[in-house]
Amino acid sequence: MxxxxxxxxxxxxxxxxxxxxxxxxxxxxxxxxxxxxxxxxxxxxxxxxxxxxxxTIYFSFTDASLSDTAGAALIGFENYLVYDDGAWYGLLADPVWWRSVWNTVFFSVVSVSLEVVFGIIVALLLNAEFKGRMLVRAAVLIPWAIPTIVSAKMWAWMLNDQFGIINHMLMAIGIIDSPIAWTASASYSMWAVIMVDVWKTIPFVALLVLAALQMLPKDCYEAAEVDGIHPVRVFFRVTLPLITPALMVAVIFRMLDALRVFDVIYVLTSNATSTMTMSIYARQQLVEFQDVGYGSAASTLLFLIIALATVIYLYLGRRQLGVEQ
The missing domain is CATH 1.20.5 (Single alpha-helices involved in coiled-coils or other helix-helix interfaces)
Known part of the structure; x- marks a missing residue:
């Protein structure tokens, strides 16, 4: 034994x-x-x-021009920051660059926030049972399916202060007394750009959230209905935590797009300082001013800012998911 x-x-x-x-x-x-x-x-x-x-990173340390990239000479960090004759010069000392950084951050935060809020609302509506739901789902995707250049040009015509339908409708119902130059005014141009971007990208967020809603367990909602819990409370206590991973994917993709936005803003407002983003600033230096070295420095900083924002967001998102689990 x-x-x-x-x-x-x-x-x-x-x-x-x-x-x-x-x-x-x-x-x-x-x-x-x-x-x-x-x-x-x-x-x-x-x-x-x-x-x-x-x-691009290499060119940012040279004096390369668009007409002569082969004969570029290394100049160190002069494109970024240099002190000469009692003053600071370079990208980091350029107020237009910092204005473009602020415009990019403001555009990204506001547009992505609005897209998430409205995307969740649209997804909840599309998830409900009603007649013709499949047709509505297909129609909602139309703004996302239209190419960005096409939709931006379409909105540029509608927002025109002389013959745009937006001004005509607002004047007809008495909201404004005279036409507004939505894309030419420094006070309205950024909000006009944000509106166009939100209109186009809400379907993308709604589609991801709708896919997450379709996978949620039904027993939780049946138990909440039996207990008489208010739907708003069910949304914040049950639905929102369960769709958080899908929201993280939507936010990270949209934030990456927003931080490097170029096409929609360039079509609507061109090189206007009030809406100039980091991508438009880099393009101006590279193409219009033909300064490849300076434009490459701007592009390099844009890449570093996007990479840093992505790492921080993923780190915070993983910690949040770890706490929830």
């Missing part, structure tokens, strides 16, 4: 170790398989995006 007990004890002790070893081996095999499948995509990504990025 005693001998059998001592023989069986090590056998029981070895089983978890063998199982753990097999689990670790399987995990390593899965990781190797994942890297094997990802390798071709990573190689293409390095060729398509990595090399231009490195070349």
């Amino acid at each position: 005693t001998i059998q007990a001592t023989d069986s004890a090590p056998a029981k002790g070895r089983a978890p170790q063998a199982s753990h070893h097999r689990g670790t081996k399987v995990r390593r095999q899965r990781v190797r398989a994942a890297w094997t499948f990802l390798a071709p995509m990573l190689v293409v990504l390095v060729m398509v995006a990595g090399w231009p990025l490195l070349r």
Whole structure:
């Protein structure tokens, strides 16, 4: 009896170790398989995006011009910041650059916030049962399907102060007395751009949120209905926490797009200082002023700002999800 007990004890002790070893081996095999499948995509990504990025960073430390990039000479950090003759020069000392940074941040925060709020509302409406729901779902995607240049030009005509339909409608119902130059006025141009961007990208957020709503368990809502809990309270206590991962994906994609926004603002307001973003500033330096070195410095800082914002958001998002779990 005693001998059998001592023989069986090590056998029981070895089983978890063998199982753990097999689990670790399987995990390593899965990781190797994942890297094997990802390798071709990573190689293409390095060729398509990595090399231009490195070349842009290199040009930011040179005096390259658009007419002569081959004869560029290294000048260090002069494109970024340099002290000469009692004054600071360079990108970091340019008030127009800092204005474009502020415009970009303001545009990104306000537009993404509005898109999330309205996207959730639209998703909740599309998730409800009503006649013709599939047709409405298809119609909601139309703004997202229209190319950005086309939709921006369409809104530029509608917001025109001379023949735009927006001014005509507002004057007809008595909200304004005279036409407003929505895209030419420093007071209204940024809000006009935000409105156009929100109109176009609400369907994207709504689609992601709707997909998350379709996967929610029904028993939670049935229990809440039986207990007589108010729908608003159910939304904030049950629905919102459950769709948070989908919202994080929507926000990170939209924030990346908003921080590097160019097309919609350039079509509506061109190089106006009141709406100039970092991308438009970099384009102005590269193309119009033909200063490749200075424009590359602006592009490099834009890349660093976007990368930093992405890392911070992902870090905070993971911590929040970890607390909820």
